Amino acid sequence: MSERKYYHEDSPWIKMPQLDWSPLTADRSTTHYDRGHIFYDQQEYCDNVFVIKRGRVAMCLCTPEGNLRITMVLDKGCIFGNQSILDGNPNSCQAEVVSDNAEIFVLSKQAVEEKLRHDPRLAYNMLLQSNRINRMLITQVELMSFRHSEGRVCFYLLHLADQYSEEKNGKKEMYLRYTHQDIAEITGLSRVCVSNIISGLVKDSILTKKDGMYSVVQMDKLQGRINISGIGDE
Structure with missing residues (x-):
């Protein structure tokens, strides 16, 4: 096997400004959040879905003993809090702001679910982000296993x-x-x-x-x- 090549899509710092979320965010204003704000904890349900206009949000795994592992850092254009729309389970990670002056669209999960049923562009955007995350997570497993x-x-x-x-x-x-x-x-x-x-x-x-x-x-x-x-x- 030839030497492993790594690509931009393998990065855990995920920025997707090309995704158009305007069907969800049009005519809506963002909310400002400071570094350290937690939107929801691991294994917690949340009534909202979030789209990042500016700033970075870390998806973290936590233990009862206080240990923390960052799985990825989402940046401009990414959506989060949308997992439970598809499977009804609680969020798998804690979501925490890790930059100054974050600007986030806060959207009702019920409203997002309704829009998804009628606008295939939104589903396609979620698939694009999910594909990027899947590639990145496979790379993380490889690094943990073989590097x-x-x-x-x-x-x-x-x-x-x-x-x-x-x-x-x-x-x-x-x-x-x-x-x-x-x-x-x-x-x-x-x-x-x-x-x-x-x-x-x-x-x-x-x-x-x-x-x-x-x-x-x-x-x-x-x-x-x-x-x-x-x-x-x-």
């Missing part, structure tokens, strides 16, 4: 740099500020493990850090670190 810790961290850094950076002086300067704990929560690794891996990438001149912000100096080497097979210690 060591460094490969997993490099995968997420690669997609952060691809989606939230500016090209300057041959480097990808990230404008999305993140902490080692943020990376730990999305990789399923410990914060100490992530810190050690990132320190190693800085030492190897793959990453640089200035004023608390990281830049990727060598995207090809970052990509190469992902494809080193084997399960490492966490």
Whole structure:
């Protein structure tokens, strides 16, 4: 088998501005939410469906002991809270705002369900987003099963740099500020493990850090670190 190639659609940072939700959002205003706001908890029913106009919302798995794992981060154009329309079950993840100044359309689930019955474009949009999420989740299972810790961290850094950076002086300067704990929560690794891996990438001149912000100096080497097979210690 040839070397695994990763695509934009494999990223857990999901932005879908091309989706047209105007049949649901026309003539409606958004609601402002601050970082940390929780729309609903895992295994909780919610009477609303949400569409992101601006900002990011994390879908999180939580345990009774307080452990948290981010499965994906939804961005502009994504819909969430719509799972139970199709199967009647509670939401499978906690939905939490992880950016400043989020602007979200809050829609009645009953009204969305009624629109879905009469407008196939909405169903098609949901299928497009579901397809993107399915591809991403399969990639996450692959990373957890066949890549060591460094490969997993490099995968997420690669997609952060691809989606939230500016090209300057041959480097990808990230404008999305993140902490080692943020990376730990999305990789399923410990914060100490992530810190050690990132320190190693800085030492190897793959990453640089200035004023608390990281830049990727060598995207090809970052990509190469992902494809080193084997399960490492966490």
